[in-house]
Amino acid sequence: MKSESAKDVHKLIAWAKLWQAGFIILGVLSLLVGIVTLVALLADMFIKGGPLISWRFFTSFPSRNAEEAGILSAWVGSLLVMFVTALAAIPLGIASGIYLEEYARKNWIADLIEINVANLAGVPSIIYGLLALGLFVYAFHLGDTVLTAGLTLAILVLPVVIVTTREAIRAVPSSIREASYALGSSKWQTIRSHVLPYGMGGILTGVIVALSRAIGETAPLITIGALTFIAFLPDSPVQSQFPYISFAWLMSPFTVLPIQMFNWVSRPQPEFQLNAAAAGVVLVGMTLLVNGLAIYLRYQFRKGIKW
Amino acid sequence: MVGKNPENISALQTDQTKALVRNLDFFYGDNHALKDINMPVYANKVTALIGPSGCGKTTLLRCFNRMHDLYPGNRYKGEILLGEDQKQSNILSKQVDPIEVRMNIGMVFQKPNPFPKSIYENIAYGLKIRGHSRSFIDDKVEYSLRNAALWDEVKDRLQDLAVNLSGGQQQRLCIARAMATDPEIILFDEPTSALDPIATLSIEQLILELKDQVTVLIVTHNMQQAVRVSNYTAFMYLGRLIEFDTTAKIFAKPAVKETADYVSGKFG
Amino acid sequence: MIDQPIKSTLAKSKPSNLVRNLQEKLIEFLLFLAASSSVAITIGIIYILISESVSFFQEVSLVEFLTGTEWTPLFADAKYGIWALLAGTIVTTAVALFVAIPIGTISAVYLSEFAPEKLREIVKPCLEILAGIPSVVYGYFALLFVTPLLQRFLSDLPSFNMLSPGLVTGIMIIPFISSISEDSMRAVPASLREGSYAMGATRLQTAWSVVLPASLSGISAAYILGISRAVGITMIVAIAGGLQPNFTWNPMESAATIATFIVSVSLGDLPHGTIEYQSIFAAGITLFVITLITNIIGHFISKRYREIY
Numbered sequence: 001m002k003s004e005s006a007k008d009v010h011k012l013i014a015w016a017k018l019w020q021a022g023f024i025i026l027g028v029l030s031l032l033v034g035i036v037t038l039v040a041l042l043a044d045m046f047i048k049g050g051p052l053i054s055w056r057f058f059t060s061f062p063s064r065n066a067e068e069a070g071i072l073s074a075w076v077g078s079l080l081v082m083f084v085t086a087l088a089a090i091p092l093g094i095a096s097g098i099y100l101e102e103y104a105r106k107n108w109i110a111d112l113i114e115i116n117v118a119n120l121a122g123v124p125s126i127i128y129g130l131l132a133l134g135l136f137v138y139a140f141h142l143g144d145t146v147l148t149a150g151l152t153l154a155i156l157v158l159p160v161v162i163v164t165t166r167e168a169i170r171a172v173p174s175s176i177r178e179a180s181y182a183l184g185s186s187k188w189q190t191i192r193s194h195v196l197p198y199g200m201g202g203i204l205t206g207v208i209v210a211l212s213r214a215i216g217e218t219a220p221l222i223t224i225g226a227l228t229f230i231a232f233l234p235d236s237p238v239q240s241q242f243p244y245i246s247f248a249w250l251m252s253p254f255t256v257l258p259i260q261m262f263n264w265v266s267r268p269q270p271e272f273q274l275n276a277a278a279a280g281v282v283l284v285g286m287t288l289l290v291n292g293l294a295i296y297l298r299y300q301f302r303k304g305i306k307w
Numbered sequence: 308m309v310g311k312n313p314e315n316i317s318a319l320q321t322d323q324t325k326a327l328v329r330n331l332d333f334f335y336g337d338n339h340a341l342k343d344i345n346m347p348v349y350a351n352k353v354t355a356l357i358g359p360s361g362c363g364k365t366t367l368l369r370c371f372n373r374m375h376d377l378y379p380g381n382r383y384k385g386e387i388l389l390g391e392d393q394k395q396s397n398i399l400s401k402q403v404d405p406i407e408v409r410m411n412i413g414m415v416f417q418k419p420n421p422f423p424k425s426i427y428e429n430i431a432y433g434l435k436i437r438g439h440s441r442s443f444i445d446d447k448v449e450y451s452l453r454n455a456a457l458w459d460e461v462k463d464r465l466q467d468l469a470v471n472l473s474g475g476q477q478q479r480l481c482i483a484r485a486m487a488t489d490p491e492i493i494l495f496d497e498p499t500s501a502l503d504p505i506a507t508l509s510i511e512q513l514i515l516e517l518k519d520q521v522t523v524l525i526v527t528h529n530m531q532q533a534v535r536v537s538n539y540t541a542f543m544y545l546g547r548l549i550e551f552d553t554t555a556k557i558f559a560k561p562a563v564k565e566t567a568d569y570v571s572g573k574f575g
Numbered sequence: 576m577i578d579q580p581i582k583s584t585l586a587k588s589k590p591s592n593l594v595r596n597l598q599e600k601l602i603e604f605l606l607f608l609a610a611s612s613s614v615a616i617t618i619g620i621i622y623i624l625i626s627e628s629v630s631f632f633q634e635v636s637l638v639e640f641l642t643g644t645e646w647t648p649l650f651a652d653a654k655y656g657i658w659a660l661l662a663g664t665i666v667t668t669a670v671a672l673f674v675a676i677p678i679g680t681i682s683a684v685y686l687s688e689f690a691p692e693k694l695r696e697i698v699k700p701c702l703e704i705l706a707g708i709p710s711v712v713y714g715y716f717a718l719l720f721v722t723p724l725l726q727r728f729l730s731d732l733p734s735f736n737m738l739s740p741g742l743v744t745g746i747m748i749i750p751f752i753s754s755i756s757e758d759s760m761r762a763v764p765a766s767l768r769e770g771s772y773a774m775g776a777t778r779l780q781t782a783w784s785v786v787l788p789a790s791l792s793g794i795s796a797a798y799i800l801g802i803s804r805a806v807g808i809t810m811i812v813a814i815a816g817g818l819q820p821n822f823t824w825n826p827m828e829s830a831a832t833i834a835t836f837i838v839s840v841s842l843g844d845l846p847h848g849t850i851e852y853q854s855i856f857a858a859g860i861t862l863f864v865i866t867l868i869t870n871i872i873g874h875f876i877s878k879r880y881r882e883i884y
Contacts, residue, residue, distance in 0.1 A: 372773055374769065374772065374773065377769070377772060406775050406776075406777060407775075409772065409773055409774065409775040410775035413773065413774075414769075414770075414773035416766055416769065416770060416773075417766075418766055420764075420766040420767050420769070420770040421770075422767060422770065422771065422784070422785050422788075422789075423767075423785075423788050423789040424784075424788060432771070432774055432776075432784065433774040433775065433776075436774060436775055436776050436780055437775070481770070484774070485773070485774070488774065488775070
């Protein structure tokens, strides 16, 4: 039973290759869509906003006058909010990741937590804003403060920290754990002195990616009622008088960079839209810097540890 | 060395050459993996490639269907001439499309690798690529499954996923898949190394039956398997072909000391 | 498990072991508390959304909410028909997926099966950057770059419309879809690909007939993630889509989505306990249920088509 008729193999292959060439063109075009957009977005913002970026822009408060307006309260606010977010999300997220990966037995509680974390990662950020509004602002009476904003974003990025911590820990080979146990270490000693240090590269990368996401978040902070016109700075955490450290800034009203940018974009006057572009340049610059740091760290840790 | 000159093997004169490897060198980047290989592959016979791990037997096998072309940095030198004596063409030539080579030379892998499709679709895959009609494919699927002694086991569940078959059945399916397109040569790369002894036996049985229809080239690390299934055996060592002869001769009275040491189990 | 205690010197706990065991237990308990916090968050979300919505539905009938097509909370005769917001959500999501699914999938196939290693190394970080840009920046881009660009071809396109933010949202979620799809395609074992090449298949035939079916689980998970992202996207549509609720299926019109309605209400002064305040929670619970259902469907699709090689 040989072939029904002598097919022209060459013609067949030529057609198959023509299709393939067509697909390759399509593939390159698809990639270009994303990349051209990225370039257009960055170029448009830099051209419009770049000239406005100056020392004055960083050191001025927002103003009714577009030329005098700056982002001082916004970047200070972003920094303080990020500080609270990091302080809350990092320990909680890493601890959860350790528990789920190293301690959790295979039972329904562990399953529940696991499914729950996966689902939380898919919840739209605006919903976290509603949670924060109902819980932090009204139930706990924390108001629309730096503390509320920091906690809101911490909850928002917690799933990211948990998931990346688990992945990083999982990548540590079990032979290393067994070697530690064989030397008489307890479980926690093994985790603290072997699993965590070796997984630190991945954990750190995850934490930074999470924070870079938090920097750009806008919607949940609008929900909790972040003001957009703040012409003052929160109390400095460091004071010249005893006890030298103040926590008043935690309860201070705030604005952050994305909200400031949103405010400027929403105004009809073209001068403010230039300000929005400049704020966008700073915001994207910050995100890129943080992401670049994550990529660099990942590279360094990958290079350092081999098994 | 006897192996260097297949033409000198008097006992082989009656067999037709299906393919001829001439002065073949192969490089993985800077790694000179095959060195000056010369050997015939006889039509409708089973030729076994044996040798210790890393000797280049799988590398040589994968030259026959240009699998090395899939990965950058690989380089051939020399020729593999395919076809009956009068119309031989070098399948390693840059002018020859590797896809065309693979349309004429089938392959069965170490681990059974059925596609994540139905049993029917697995067999039909190669035929669809070759642009055959539906009715032809239907006939051919049944024929190939019967040929691979699988038809009775799967005829009622042709639409089931192939991955649900047992390991031995999967491997027979892969053989049926390769045979469905009527290849001139079928390459086996240690086809039973992932299987249990009973499944191994059925695959070996199948290989013996196949040689009436096709020329078989098989890499095996199991010397008993080479004795059981092959007519000719090539012993390779460190990227060189040390000896090529009838299987009976290689295992009974090899001409080269390394071959004798290997087949008697002194190394490998 | 050992039922009988081992009779040896090892069996006697020394005091130092006791302290250590206590410490171990304490640490495990603290870690457990941390892990439970995520469950507490979910409970918190559900509790807040439900408790505020309950008050809302005492004022507004559930039937009117679920079937109405007018959303006019500020009118004297206030109407709360979620379809006015849902239509906007569906239209922007559909526009976004119309862009992201084909482009994301083709990019993934190209990157996984065709692209040279060098190109992958350049393109992948670029896509990561695309995914990392804050949504408010995309909003700016949609309003002040894409809309004017579209208006050159579509002269009657208003300054606020759903088309432009939908397209930009689509581009924003391309990286999510392409990177998850690509990961699952690259996880397809080389032996399957070689099996296909050995049959004489081209790369495209192999990608289409072997790699895609084998990675269906990961690809569908990617689509689901894309959908739940697009549904929840807020700032892009809030900036470029206009904030007026508008029951329309025409992407060329301006409209609000569920998420942008919440934002627009929050921008104003929002007295606690009023019906406007409660309405954003009613809208929120709708959005939450939609994403929950999407995620559950995704979960089952992944299970149904789990990797089968």
